[in-house]
Amino acid sequence: MTQPLVDVRDLFVTFHGERTVHAVNGVSLTLQAGETLSILGESGSGKSVTLKTLLRLLPEKRTRIEGGVRVRGVDVTTLSGRSLADHRGGVVSMIFQDPMLALDPVYTIGEQIAEAVMRHEGVSRAAGRVRALEALTRVRIPSPERRLNAYPHEMSGGMRQRAMIALAIACRPKLLLADEPTTALDATVQIQILLLLRELQQEFGMGMIFVTHDIGVAVEVSDRIAVMYAGQIVETGSLREVISAPQHPYTRGLLAANLHGAAKGERLSAIPGAPPALNEAPTACPFAPRCPSKIDVCERILPPVVRLGPERYVRCVHAAAVASPA
Amino acid sequence: MSVFATEAPALKTPLLQINDLTKHFALNGGFLGRAAGVVRAVDGVSFDVAGGETLGIVGESGCGKSTTARLLVDLIRPDSGQVVIDGRLVGVDMSVREMRRHMQMVFQDSYASLNPRMTMEDAIAFGPMVNGESKARALGLAHELLAKVGLEPVRFAGRYPHELSGGQRQRVNIARALAFSPKIVILDEAVSALDKSVEAQVLNLLADLKSELNLTYIFISHDLNVVRHISDRVMVMYLGQVVEIGPVNSLYAQPAHPYTRALLGAMPSMDPDRRTMEAPLAGDPPNPINPPTGCRFHTRCKFAAEVCSQSQPIQHILADARHYAACHAYTPGSGHPGLGMSS
Amino acid sequence: MTATTLDAIATVQKSPGYWNNVLRRFRRDPVAMFALFVVLALILMAVFAPLVAPADPYRASMLRRLRPIGTEGFPLGTDELGRDMLTRLIYGGRLSLLMGVTPVIIAFFVGSFIGITAGYLGGRVNTVLMRTIDVFFAFPSVLLAIALSGALGAGVFNGLLSLTIVFVPPIARIAESVTTAVRKIEYVEAARASGASAFTIVRVHVLGNVIGPIFVYATGLISVSLILASGLSFLGLGVKPPEPEWGLMLNTLRNAIYVQPWVAALPGLMIFITSISFNLLSDSLRSAMDVKS
Secondary structure (H helix, E strand, O other): OOOOOEEEEEEEEEEOOOOOEEEEEEEEEEEOOOOEEEEEOOOOOOHHHHHHHHHOOOOOOOEEEEEEEEEOOEEHHHOOHHHHHHHHHHHEEEEOOOHHHHOOOOOOHHHHHHHHHHHHHOOOHHHHHHHHHHHHHHOOOOOHHHHOOOOHHHOOHHHHHHHHHHHHHOOOOOEEEEEOOOOOOOHHHHHHHHHHHHHHHHHHOOEEEEEEOOHHHHHHHOOEEEEEEOOEEEEEEEHHHHHHOOOOHHHHHHHHHOOOOOOOOOOOOOOOOOOOOOOOOOOOOOOHHHOOOOOHHHHOOOOOEEEEEOOEEEEOOOHHHHOOOO | OOOOOOOOOOOOOOOEEEEEEEEEEEEEOOHHHOEEEEEEEEEEEEEEEOOOOEEEEEOOOOOOHHHHHHHHOOOOOOOEEEEEEOOEEEOOOEOHHHHHHHEEEEOOOOOOOOOOOOOHHHHHHHHHHHOOOOHHHHHHHHHHHHHHOOOOHHHHOOOOHHHOOHHHHHHHHHHHHHOOOOOEEEEEOOOOOOOHHHHHHHHHHHHHHHHHHOOEEEEEOOOHHHHHHHOOEEEEEEOOEEEEEEEHHHHHHOOOOHHHHHHHHOOOOOOOOOOOOOOOOOOOOOOOEOOOOOOOOOOOOOOOOHHHHHOOOOEEEOOOOOOEEEOHHHOOOOOOOOOOOOO | OOHHHHHHHHOOOOOOOHHHHHHHHHHHOHHHHHHHHHHHHHHHHHHOHHHHOOOOOOOOOHHHOOOOOOEOOEOOOEOOOOOEHHHHHHHHHHHHHHHHHHHHHHHHHHHHHHHHHHHHHOHHHHHHHHHHHHHHHOOOHHHHHHHHHHHHOOOHHHHHHHHHHHHHHHHHHHHHHHHHHHHOOHHHHHHHHOOOOHHHHHHHHHHHHHHHHHHHHHHHHHHHHHHHHHHHHHOOOOOOOOOOOHHHHHHHOHHHHHOOHHHHHHHHHHHHHHHHHHHHHHHHHHHHHOOOO
16 A cells, blocks of 8 residues: 555644643544545544645744654654744744634735745745746636735635635645634625535545535545544544544434434434533543433543454444444 | 414514615725725625514625624614614614614624623623613513523522533523513524524523514524524515525525525535535635625635626516515626526 | 522632633743843842842943953943943943833823723724824824824933833723724623623723733833933933933943943943843734634
């Protein structure tokens, strides 16, 4: 089997500050080139932290990262200086929920994209501008020549999102990380951006990791889904498998709570309680306190990661019964 | 058992009538604060809400749904228009102060909605106290309400907002709105910021409270799934105007206005085998500053005809008598060739 | 209401309030505690000057002028008129602290009142109040203080008055911007929707949330005020001789800088220590009040 584009092994991320937070607690995932993985989870599930680790965007001083994080075989945790700069934006780039934070308000869109291309590929400013125009055309910004000279604040929300995507893909990265890029957008704009990302990903053969809390969004863009809870991946598999045959009680609860097709007036089968605070690393199943199918053992040990098939894993004691004997 | 009335109550005097509500904001930007433009945030909005009903309001940013909510409870003073509760006109037959006892509001941001320096019991008791209740009685009421929204008073009454989760804070905000025993509660994106699993809990709570206290809800949200679940009728707004209003089943099954169709078509699919292949609309919603003439949607509408840029469409009654849409395609003799498909 | 609900109210688990948490964090901060110790020591020394000081601050002697530090009977030397430096530094703290702290305290109340009123009412009231305040901003604070003192004439009271006038505009401006921000937060909207009057909303919801930041800002101004007050005295616009005051002492000792540089520098050192202590206090207070989660 070829080397995967992304290979994360037993990732643990801990933040130290006024209080300690165990944000990621043993995440392993792989991504093949040209594949899209969605990480689905609620706030505080560690999905964004996992994503930022791949770009080393976490505050260095307060963060402890353990485990292996490899992108195209390169250990990301050891990168520094020049090689880290090449990694960011060159091999891997990222798009965010708020483009105003990713785009520099004092430079025009064209200057920013050209600058990025110049830095990563050492081309001239003129060539950089040509590439910027290309990128803007590619993300279907209306009248791209004019937008080259526009400042971020002069654009509408959807347009800014497109400009940020243009910046991210200008250097033709191998891996695109998307951190809830459509959450703040209006419904009719969100679907446009999702379709654009799907199209670009296929055209460039990029790998994409898409973090979202919205199952519908994950369905629209991904090949595979990983569901995170309390800093762990509780279930992963192909989109179809996870959506149509969820195994983990949390995934089932989440799908039920999504209301799609829930009959009007029907009581919702809500997951009771709230996610744990993660001041300590979990020593038992973190979902046990909210779980409808909890048994004694759930509160004593960390549930095993059960393999149900190729790229299909569930972290639940009950899944062992479903799994075919290996 | 169904916790919502599946049938809207029979036609009688509606609990709440809104007539021609309008609010334009002057944009100060020019020299010496001269108006540089006008934001037509809410422009001639009229609707009724029957007692015991839930009216959902949907639309994109800039459509005026949140401004409408604030106009209803007079947090923003309307330029013109009438708010009538139980047949009594607010400002004439009923004071604004009295109106606010009948109609309360829950905001989207659960954290910003609570004073960070106030305990939960004080936050809930504040309203009754400024309306003349004694401190002891107001605190007693606060405790009852905390229990009612599922927060154990002994544990939660003395806490501060940052010590609660988002879902718990939103329960407190609901309790605060209920402290006036209102008839109508306006929920402005009240569950939008919550995680899905918590959102479902709060929606169940809202359903329970509604049947227990015989409440009427105006439920504002951008999430069409949630609106479909909770509403009896749904109103769709676009750039400060109502484009379609009707019973939830009829509106979701047979959306009449091209904009409503686009909104529904833009909902992400939940079926891996039936992903969305084409975005129903291109571009962003236009700015409500100096909106398009005629039908405001004509700049993005696939079915736009000449008439659409010239005159404003009126509300047209559809097959279901309680279902209206403001689109020239439904007005005979308007000169619009129709949408090319019957609905 | 039943007795059980009353009991229930009594048994509520109270969380420590915001200010308790601030106090707890402040107490844990070693820098804050050290600065507080220095400030308190300076204040106590000034208040109990007659008990602490070894000599009479006004007793001059032409025979023992400008003695160096460590002279028998004069641990910190003597000034240009032969007065005991230690005594005069202790007594000098009285006027210097008074001139440094009082204008800020008065300006804190006046400025907060103006700023909160302008911020909460907004609109035309805001425009009138804040544009008036802006007029004062046209002048650098040092220049404004000198001009006002010059116009009013020298003296402690006029010095205090002119410094107060200097500090009202910046405090009012901070108060206005903090209040404007708080006014737009939804809990204020919710309070309005409950029918509360503007006065009640300001008292219950606004004041508690704006007073902290304004207070921190004001404590930061104390050091500026100290230096300005000393500067006025230095220029002969504040305290008049022979009253002991650090700025004035610095001025009169200026000619002795080549004879007894260490003695001449002492009042400056006191100003420096006092103002940096107030600044450290202000910084620690700011971080103790900065709650993120």
